[in-house]
Amino acid sequence: MxxxxxxxxxxxxxxxxxxxxxxxxxxxxxxxxxxxxxxxxxxxxxxxxxxxxxxxxxxxxxxxxxxxxxxxxxxxxxxxxxxxxxxxxxxxxxxxxxxxxxxxxxxxxxxxxxxxxxxxxxxxxxxxxxxxxxxxxxxxxxxxxxxxxxxxxxxxxxxxxxxxxxxxxxxxxxxxxxxxxxxxxxxxxxxxxxxxxxxxxxxxxxxxxxxxxxxxxxxxxxxxxxxxxxxxxxxxxxxxxxxxxxxxxxxxxxxxxxRWNYLGLGLSAHSFLKHERFSNTSDLPAYIAYLETKNKVPVSEAKILTQQEEKEEWVMLMLRRSEGLDTEAYNAEFNENFLATRKERLFTLIKNGFLVLDTQTNHIKATDKGFLVLNKIIEQLV
Ligand code: SF4
CATH class of the missing domain: 3.20.20.70 (Aldolase class I)
Structure with a gap:
């Protein structure tokens, strides 16, 4: 399939x-x-x-x-x-x-x-x-x-x-x-x-x-x-x-x-596949010339993410969604207990009304107040 x-x-x-x-x-x-x-x-x-x-x-x-x-x-x-x-x-x-x-x-x-x-x-x-x-x-x-x-x-x-x-x-x-x-x-x-x-x-x-x-x-x-x-x-x-x-x-x-797979096509387009991020050149004449003369894709940067980088992306991207971060999916992906490894910080953020833990789904979600300072919350959790 x-x-x-x-x-x-x-x-x-x-x-x-x-x-x-x-x-x-x-x-x-x-x-x-x-x-x-x-x-x-x-x-x-x-x-x-x-x-x-x-x-x-x-x-x-x-x-x-x-x-x-x-x-x-x-x-x-x-x-x-x-x-x-x-x-x-x-x-x-x-x-x-x-x-x-x-x-x-x-x-x-x-x-x-x-x-x-x-x-x-x-x-x-x-x-x-x-x-x-x-x-x-x-x-x-x-x-x-x-x-x-x-x-x-x-x-x-x-x-x-x-x-x-x-x-x-x-x-x-x-x-x-x-x-x-x-x-x-x-x-x-x-x-x-x-x-x-x-x-x-x-x-x-x-x-x-x-x-x-x-x-x-x-x-x-x-x-x-x-x-x-x-x-x-x-x-x-x-x-x-x-x-x-x-x-x-x-x-x-x-x-x-x-963080599902996407492929960027065209000038400066970014891609993400499995654990890798890569992007095309952002130089317009070079992009055209490379494809015209070499018939190759002008990738300018490629990087395999470290596990720490992947964890950071997870937290950063999932918490932007109202659905929040699925802690069980995180645990399965990284073989690490999200709630246990951040217990103190999560407790403080929940107590102060920035996050909630949905105990039905085990998702951590930002509250209305949390969405206003999302970047600061993410910094504390990565
Ligand atoms: S100049 Fe920039 S902001 Fe304006 S329409 Fe073009 S891409 Fe959008």
Whole structure:
């Protein structure tokens, strides 16, 4: 029987660069994009030869960058190459990331016929003035139009990304953002707390005192507001940043948190298989040239995790989920009693209301209070 595998396909192009962005993405010509697609197709074929005998693909995520900014038929070609070289489950979840102003009816048709059945839209905020300061090129009206186009095509499995803690973004902005999302009946929401990365235009603006970040207390208020508002509206917070209506959690995201196998294809894409993590080069010309001339996958880093690293990942990823960390599964995986080896620390965290032990399932879970300081809790348990 074949094992399960998820694919992440990276499209490293955007129509412009957002002020806060540190992702591997470039504003490039169609010529470069087409060369990249040819290289990516070669990588898909090479990896397919290696993996298709043993693995069956259950989820695919086409992310970026902005996959919807590729020239017409590019996604169709990429997915055809996937189907040609991998065994893909009939009901596989196939997600594509799109930006509100680069999606058209024709592109939706192309993506649907390529098998895409889930759309993740970068809304970020329902304030045109904040969107402008973020360097986003879309307006709130574009987002509404984009969602309506998807619904007209019968697509309801939609996710919206929202950024919390952006300079000048207020609780009223977050409230308006959720009003819009709820009004449009979008069943999945990912909320990301802004992290300022060195070298981005935003970090330069902050260093030059042209703008400033909201204080921690305001950001916590924004997050707790999202948690209570979305819970009232029937969404489950199934991971610290992710909320879904029943039956519509992202299967692909859960693969990352559960440490199941995934294979990254494309520039800078990361993979995890068994005990190994590896990633492709993030140098675009080198990626294209390597596949073009050597017909080999340009892996730049590979690492077999030590048992200590695996334990740390377990704790870090499992505690992010509302389901929490399955202590019995941990014990079986590492031949170590999770509760006994951390008795004192767990007792203190439980006594202070940061964690709970579900005695029915033997899962350790973060409480609402715990989710606010999750990184500090994880530090104490690894
Ligand atoms: S759309 Fe996303 S990947 Fe592209 S520049 Fe903006 S934040 Fe970065």
């Amino acid at each position: 074949r094992k399960g595998l998820s694919l992440y396909i990276h499209i490293p192009f955007c129509n412009s660069k957002c002020a806060y962005c540190s992702f591997t993405s470039f504003v490039s010509s169609d010529e470069i994009k087409l060369k990249y697609i040819e290289a990516l197709k070669k990588e898909i074929a090479l990896r397919g030869k290696e993996f298709s005998a043993k693995y069956e693909v259950s989820t695919i995520y086409i992310g970026g960058g902005t996959p919807s900014c590729l020239p017409p038929s590019a996604i169709k070609q990429i997915m055809q190459e996937v189907y040609k070289n991998f065994i893909v489950e009939n009901n596989a979840e196939i997600t594509i990331e799109v930006n509100p102003n680069s999606l058209t009816k024709e592109k939706i048709d192309e993506f649907m016929f390529a098998g895409v059945n889930r759309f993740s839209i970068g809304l970020q905020c329902a304030s045109n003035s904040i969107l402008h300061s973020m360097g986003r090129t879309h307006k709130v009206e574009d987002f509404i139009k984009c969602v309506n186009m998807l619904k007209d095509k019968g697509i309801s499995n939609i996710s919206a990304d929202v950024i919390l803690g952006y300079p000048r973004e207020t609780l009223a902005d977050i409230s308006a953002t959720l009003d819009l999302i709820l009004k449009l009946d979008i069943p999945h929401i990912s909320t990301y707390m802004l992290s300022v990365e060195d070298g981005t235009p935003l970090s330069i603006q902050i260093n030059n005192k042209q703008t400033k970040l909201p204080d921690e207390e305001s950001v916590i208020k924004q997050y707790t507001y999202c948690v209570s508002r979305l819970s009232e509206a029937g969404y489950e917070r199934y991971e610290v940043s992710n909320f879904a209506k029943p039956g519509l959690k992202s299967k692909h995201n859960q693969v990352y948190w559960k």
